[in-house]
Amino acid sequence: MRATKGRQAVLAALDEASDHPTAEDLLMRARKTDPALSLSSVYRILKEFHDRGMVRRHVFTQGRAVWELAQRALHAHLIDVHTGEIVELPEADLVRMYEAAAETLGYRLRDVRLELYGERIDRG
Amino acid sequence: MRATKGRQAVLAALDEASDHPTAEDLLMRARKTDPALSLSSVYRILKEFHDRGMVRRHVFTQGRAVWELAQRALHAHLIDVHTGEIVELPEADLVRMYEAAAETLGYRLRDVRLELYGERIDRG
DNA sequence: CTAAGTGCAAAGAGTTTGCAACAAT
DNA sequence: ATTGTTGCAAACTCTTTGCACTTAG
Numbered sequence: 001m002r003a004t005k006g007r008q009a010v011l012a013a014l015d016e017a018s019d020h021p022t023a024e025d026l027l028m029r030a031r032k033t034d035p036a037l038s039l040s041s042v043y044r045i046l047k048e049f050h051d052r053g054m055v056r057r058h059v060f061t062q063g064r065a066v067w068e069l070a071q072r073a074l075h076a077h078l079i080d081v082h083t084g085e086i087v088e089l090p091e092a093d094l095v096r097m098y099e100a101a102a103e104t105l106g107y108r109l110r111d112v113r114l115e116l117y118g119e120r121i122d123r124g
Numbered sequence: 125m126r127a128t129k130g131r132q133a134v135l136a137a138l139d140e141a142s143d144h145p146t147a148e149d150l151l152m153r154a155r156k157t158d159p160a161l162s163l164s165s166v167y168r169i170l171k172e173f174h175d176r177g178m179v180r181r182h183v184f185t186q187g188r189a190v191w192e193l194a195q196r197a198l199h200a201h202l203i204d205v206h207t208g209e210i211v212e213l214p215e216a217d218l219v220r221m222y223e224a225a226a227e228t229l230g231y232r233l234r235d236v237r238l239e240l241y242g243e244r245i246d247r248g
Numbered sequence: 249c250t251a252a253g254t255g256c257a258a259a260g261a262g263t264t265t266g267c268a269a270c271a272a273t
Numbered sequence: 274a275t276t277g278t279t280g281c282a283a284a285c286t287c288t289t290t291g292c293a294c295t296t297a298g
Contacts, residue, residue, distance in 0.1 A: 002272055002277065023263080038280050043263060045278095059183045063288085064262060078226055087229060098240055102202055105211060107242035114238045116222055118231035126252065126297055147288080162255045167288060169253095187263085188287060 001048070009033035010045045014055065020066040020077075020086050058113060060086070076114035125172070133157035134169045138179065144190040144201075144210050182237060184210070200238035 001007070009030035013021070021029070027042045046067055049055040058077070059065050066086075078087040095112060102109040125131070133154035137145070145153070151166045170191055173179040182201070183189050190210075202211040219236060226233040 004272075004278065006279075036280080040264075040281080041279055044265095047264090059187065063183065076225075078229060078231060087231075098238075101200075102240050102242045103245070105202060106245050107202060107211075107240075108245050109240055109242045112238075112240055114222075114236075116226050116231070116233055116236055118226045118233045121227070121230050121232050128253065128297070130254075160255080164256080164289075165254060168290095171289090 001052075005034040006030070006037050006041045007045050009037060010042060010049075014049075014067065014069050017068070020058070020068060022064050022066055026067065060115065076116060078116040078118060125176075129158040130154070130161050130165045131169050133161060134166060134173075138173075138191065138193050141192070144182070144192060146188050146190055150191065184239065200240060202240040202242060 009032075010026055012033055013026045013029035016029070017026075019025075023039065023042050023046060026046070027037060027039050030037050030042065046055060046057070050057055054070055055067050056070050056072075057065050057067055060077070075088050098112050099109045133156075134150055136157055137150045137153035140153070141150075143149075147163065147166050147170060150170070151161060151163050154161050154166065170179060170181070174181055178194055179191050180194050180196075181189050181191055184201070199212050222236050223233045
């Protein structure tokens, strides 16, 4: 895999992200490093990273995908059904249990996505 | 809500489904009851059912949405990363714990989606 | 009757792809 | 030099919408 400007820029944007960026978010952030970068390259780069297991891809109910570095610990996503805001909920303790459950069915676990959909209690 | 042929047909298709049908799957099945039904009506009907809390909508990594009756018990989805096949994994015991976790963060839980991505052990 | 619901075709959103130009090795 | 990578524009897939027609209540 060649060390191109685009790949370095997207990788840096992923590494710096503390939220859950879409491809377009990553494009805007990566352009600080590589101003000529295009959206189609971002998609191609993300697909390649994903194929190599470097990133996780999530599709929440809003329809567009969000991306995060696979090296981050597995965690649950709590999603506000009104605003789409995503809150993280660490759940490291549960992962072993999920692995066991999957194995019971004859599967090797590759990713866990626990998503809780809710609404803030203080605004009905 | 008027009891139209389309709505009855989609509801019956959802009720009979033991898998995770897409809008197009539901169209094909519902046409047994209402042969003139169109895909746009299926989407409108599903949107209305969803707004009324009658169905749950999931978007897995494949990009298209799948639908199920909300009256079904919450369960986890174990998804084969190679084939896209969806296996169900009941988890009723865990729901209370998730509700508590969400409430700790000030949210009222509306839906739980636990998705395990794996691959069959017997084929690498 | 008449508002709600529908089919059709066109529009939207997000993502992917063909191709000629370009750049990392 | 050579092969992988890119930007652009067009294509694609899934979903939504505008509009005139239809139908349930």
